Amino acid sequence: MPYHIRDFRKADFRRLWEIDQACFVSGIAYSQQELAYYMTRRTAFTIVAEDSDAKIAGFLVGQCVRVRGEQVGHIITIDILPEARRARLGSELMSIAEKRLSEAGCRRISLEVAVDNAGAIGFYQRRGYSISRTVPRYYNNELDALEMEKLLTADS
Numbered sequence: 001m002p003y004h005i006r007d008f009r010k011a012d013f014r015r016l017w018e019i020d021q022a023c024f025v026s027g028i029a030y031s032q033q034e035l036a037y038y039m040t041r042r043t044a045f046t047i048v049a050e051d052s053d054a055k056i057a058g059f060l061v062g063q064c065v066r067v068r069g070e071q072v073g074h075i076i077t078i079d080i081l082p083e084a085r086r087a088r089l090g091s092e093l094m095s096i097a098e099k100r101l102s103e104a105g106c107r108r109i110s111l112e113v114a115v116d117n118a119g120a121i122g123f124y125q126r127r128g129y130s131i132s133r134t135v136p137r138y139y140n141n142e143l144d145a146l147e148m149e150k151l152l153t154a155d156s
Helices: 010-023 032-039 087-105 118-125
Strands: 004-007 046-049 056-067 072-080 109-112 131-140 142-151
Touching: 004 087, 010 032, 010 046, 010 056, 010 072, 032 046, 032 056, 032 072, 046 087, 072 087, 072 142, 109 118, 109 131, 118 142
Parallel strands: 072 109
Antiparallel strands: 004 046, 046 056, 056 072, 109 142, 131 142
16 A cells, blocks of 8 residues: 655644554653654654555654764654554655655664563664663663664765
């Protein structure tokens, strides 16, 4: 099924939060306040994927921040409904986000993923991300996360 990628609209918020709740367990899924905070940060952007019926199937929140004098991209969350997975939608959202971050001057992108999310870890590794460190008790002060990074090049 073809998907249309567009920028977030305020009217999308409740649906994006519902998708986040469907994609992640309690303690990993964001509250409405947390999701709104990340989406409205000054350097953040949210891209939304719609199917041909204009139903939202997934989204990505990213941002570019200055860290020790360097512009660094961060993928805050990528959420794809289970029925839309394996249709390259995640890859399309990541490609668009990586391009935006590169255009904003970022040469490196980081993200966090739960250590027990083998599917996501494999997905990121296939996209060129590597594990940089383990973050103890990152999720809900219980579950460790892997921080993964990717260096961007001119042809990334």
